[in-house]
Amino acid sequence: MKKLLKNIPGLLALLPVILCSLSVKGQSVSDTIIPANPVEDSLIETIVHTKSKQIPKDQVQYLSQQTKYGFKNLFTSFGYNAALPYSMQVNPKAEVYMQDYLKNHGKNLQAMKSWAMPYFNLIDHILTQYGLPRELKYLAVIESNLKTSATSWVGAAGPWQFMPYTARDYGLLVNGQYDERRDYIKSTHAASRYLLELYRQLRDWLLVIAAYNGGPGRVYEAIKKSGSRNFWNLQYYLPQESRNHVKKFIATHYVMEASNSAWNQQQSFYAAGNKDEGNPYDSKNSLTEEEKANTEKQTIRGKYLSVVIAKNLSMDINQFNKYNPGFDAKLSAQGEYDLLLPADKMQQFLANKYQILNECVNSILGDEPLPPAKTTYPKAGRKKSP
Secondary structure (H helix, E strand, C coil): CHHHHHHHHHHHHHHHHHHHCCEECCEEHHHCCCCCCHHHHHHHHHHHHCCCCCCCHHHHHHHHHHHHHHHCCCECCCCCCCCCCHHHHECHHHHHHHHHHHHHHHHHHHHHCCCCHHHHHHHHHHHHHCCCCHHHHHHHHHHHCCCCCCECCCCCECCCCECHHHHHHCCCCECCCCEHHHCHHHHHHHHHHHHHHHHHHHCCHHHHHHHHHHCHHHHHHHHHHHCCCCHHHHHHHCCHHHHHHHHHHHHHHHHHHCCHHHHHHHHHHHHCCCCCCCCCCCCCCCCCHHHHHCEEEEEEECCCCHHHHHHHCCCCHHHHHHHCCCHHHHHHHHCEEEEEEEHHHHHHHHHCHHHHHHHHHHHHHCCCCCCCCCCCCCCCCCCCCC
16 A cells, blocks of 8 residues: 555656546547646746846746747648748638628728837847747737727726736736736736646647636636637637637738738728638739740749749739739648749749758748848750751
8 A cells, every 4th residue: 555655646647647548529628728838837937927128038037948839730830921921821711700800890900000119120139038938018908009098898908908907926016006007017918827837737829818808717617618729619609709809819910911012902802892711822823925935934842932942033012912922821822833924034943943942841830031042044055966
């Protein structure tokens, strides 16, 4: 008996592994269990409950490398790279998911870009102190439109819309004389701690955003009912308001981060009377008869990017898109694309095909801006002897 009691801690440590090997109704239990990470959990708990706002840099660096994986269900490489086309990085499900919200609210969000930058810079600075992804600043947009005066009908207040009891739990003073929920700096520090705590519980930022709106209990219930921790699988088990909260976040991120040209393309799509279905980046090929006569076609497969191809061929991206409308989205969805280029540009592409593909793959996987290209021009063929 003593020997058995002595081994209990070891048996308990193996419990998650045992549970993960079981299945319920054909669904692996591991799909509903948050993976244990004692080191990360301990660090987050220490940061959440410490009174100091100065967190050691090594801890911040460690956390920032871990928390970026929370966007695995939104971005193809766990984070957003502004140098690459938006449609190549975002989950295709997210693109379709946000279109109706963009159609109704996109212009207001676009207008916000002209005045919100000082607020975003402030929030970015604080989020990075906690090792949090900077994308989370857009949660303050959908919560309050960045207004310190914002107050909901249930009593949530400030840019992060804290309820009084949650605000006090995370160190904010809320009484008849003071309300630190309306203090940008203090409330953002509190929000960072709260977001870290929710991340510790859920390990996925889309689920965290849903929990920020409706509470983690409702997210756990959706996980249990759906048998999955993937937002796209469990979304319809969430309350509609929480599901829409995630939609607003994705759409806000798109408007704030996507290039102006991508935004203008989308607005043209709607202005032409198109419905939400389909790809908003797509447009009809508008080549002249002369241009069509001087083109060559090549079916390509792989992780090519329009901006990388255009850069290597010394083509303006708008010119490339004219020949290849909807390139990134179609290649991503279909796995292949009939590339159309002027004859001389096609020869350049074929001469540099593997170099361009390698650069595209590195750009997708990395977080660095696109490097300058060194293009190899095809050598002129030797004339045959008579």
